[in-house]
Amino acid sequence: MEARRVVVTASGFVLPQGSTRREVVEALGADRGPFVRSGPDPRVAVxxxxxxxLREHVGxxxxxxxxxxxxxxxxxxxxRAVDEAGLGPAHLDRAGLFLGLGPNLQARPRDDKALWLLDCLPNTLAAAMAEILGLHGENLTVMTACAASTQALGQAYRTVAAGLADVALAGGGDSRLSPEGIQAYRQAGVLATDFLRPEEACRPFDRDRSGFAVGEGAAVFVLESLEHARARGAAVLAEITGASSSLDGGSLTGPDPSGRAAMRAVRQCLxxxxxxELCVLAHGTGTVMNDQTEAAILAxxxxxxRAICAFKSRTGHLASACGAGELALGLICAQAGLFPAIANLENPIDPALPLLRTPMIFRPQSMLLQSFGFGGQNACLGVRFHE
Amino acid sequence: MNQLETITAILADILDLDPAGITPETYVIRDLRAESIDLLEIGVAMQHRLGIEVDDDTLFLRNMRTVLARAAKAGTAAIDALRGEYPHLDDARLGQMLADQPAGPVLKVRDLAAYAAARGGEREE
Incomplete structure (x- = not known):
């Protein structure tokens, strides 16, 4: 069977910039993101x-x-995504569900909670979501660190393309703002600490970058086969043209400096x-090693x-949800025809790269989303717009 | 907070409900829609917050149908069988339960409070 075309017909998101397109567009008009110092550790920007x-969104x-x-x-x-898509129970019954999630760093044995085991199981969210939305189809919970939600989107794309589902929900959500999350990143040595103001902490692709700032948020998309979307008259936000993943097989934390496996994933989607005109949604964490390797891969x-964005400079690092969050922002910017500059980028590590230094009025024909996580975990997604 | 108030707070917390809608006469399963995993959490929370030992089977009247079926087979009076199984409930309440039983699970918030009272326990500060 020939692969079916797969389109995105809705996106739901809850991000530091807001949970509606209007809120996000307005917030991205600012020079910098809404960062503050962490309560548990004021040395860290969040x-x-x-x-x-939650009740405001789901009751x-x-x-x-x-x-x-x-x-x-x-x-x-x-x-929010299901609401926007206008999907009914019959669509949802066989819909797929592909989530990229992170670990629960606060889970521990508890005398006052009978089923604390559920705190630790990665599929608890999928089960709760399935109950609320009536989802009973193909599904997978992906836990591949910061590549997880991008990889979940890729698996959803493949599932719909292969005809295993006509509709699939895909994306992720994460927050590492807890004391445990902050401590874990601090001890790993990946956080920016030498900054005067928290909104200046994260400086992707800048020579003076020193690490990332911790963010939180979620984005979930409705993917459908093109025929299914057309048959029900759904609005098409974009087409997904490809998905890829690869493993460095090197360090458990930093990227392979040669970028060999990551580059292969990028090329597969390209x-x-x-x-x-292509817009790249770079991983751009602002850590010394990641940006150096990624800049070489981009070059x-x-x-x-035409342009390279680094949304983490504005949202912080959404951990396993970063790819989904950045795709949501990218789709909003593409629709608005305006992309924000990479915040805090003053001295680019590679002046030849088309890193966005100022806001750009621009409607790209395609976008490349790339996520490179701990474990040398790489995932990319190719997205194309149609008039 | 007395035991009933604590139990009400536990139910509201675990079932994500408004405590104002919970009275001693509220049915835990029939009205509040508590499922088996919720009952597990309620038992553990009562144990933890009221400082009592909890036997879930007794607290939630889990084996009521079996007890009644066994009594019928042995020719024992239903109320006598229930009295032996649920010593925290008085005869008047057990009588109500027998009459009410065909309509569904009989467990009420007051039965949880009666269990806690019979077990003594500490008052939550």
Whole structure:
């Protein structure tokens, strides 16, 4: 059977910049992101989702007691995506569900909670979401560190392309703002610490970068086969043209400096995009090693790109949810025809790269999303727009 | 907070409900829709917050149908069988339960409070 074309027909998101397109567009108009100093550790910059209350998005939800904050953000995003898509029970019954999630760093044995085991199980969110939304199809919970939600989107794309589902929800949600999350990153030595103001902490692709700032948020998308979307008259936001993943097989934390496996994943997606003006949604963490390797990969693979964005400079690092969050922002910017500059980028490590130094009025024909996580875990997604 | 208030707070917390809607006469399963995993959490929370030993089978009247079936087979009076199984409930309440039983699970919030009272326990500060 020939692979079917797969389109994105809705996105739901809960991000530091907001949970509606209008809020996000307005917030991205600022010079920098809404960062503050972490409560548990004021040496660290964080970018929280303000005043998040799950009930405002999904109503009462007793199973929320087994969900992390990041998983609750993801649940809210999924409900918003389904609302936007206008999918009914018959569509949802056989719909797939592909989530990229992170570990619960606060889970521990508890005398006062009978089923604390559910705090530790990675599929608890999928189960709770399935109950609320009536999803009963193909599914997978992906836990591949910071590549997880990008990889989940890729698996959803493949599932719909292969005809195993007509509709699939895909994305992720995460938050590492807890004391445990901050401590874990600090001890790993990946956080920016030498900054005067928290909004200046994260400086992707700048010579003076020193690490990332911790963010939180979620984004979930509705993927459909093109025929299915057309048959029900759904609006098409974009087409997914390809997905790829690879493993460095080197360090457990830093990227392979040669970027060999990551580059292969990038090229696999690039080949599916066709021509036209390309916007790259870079991983761009602002860590010394990641950006150095990624800049070399970008120079090698996409020298002709029209623009390279690094949204982590504005949202902080959404951990396992970063790819989904950045795709949501990329789709919003593409629709608005305006992409923000990479915040805090003053002295680019590679002046030849088309890194966005100022806001750009621009409607790309295609986007390349790339996520490179701990474990040398690489994932990419190719997205194309049609008039 | 007395034991009933603590139990109400536990139910509201675990079932994500407004405590104002929970009274001693509220049915835990029929009205509040508590499922088996919720009952597990309620038992553990009562044990933890009230400082009592909890036997889930007794607290949630889990074996009521079996007890009644066994009594019927042995020719024992239903109320006598229930009295032996649920010593924290008085005859008046057990009588109500027998009459009410065909309509569904009979467990009420007051039965949880009666269990806690019979077990003594510490008052939560």
């Amino acid at each position: 970018c929280p989702v303000p005043d998040f209350d 009462r939800c007793k199973n929320a007691r087994y969900l992390t904050r990041g998983q609750q953000l993801c649940l809210a995003a999924a409900v 080949e599916t995009l066709g021509g036209g 090698e693979t996409v020298p002709g790109a």
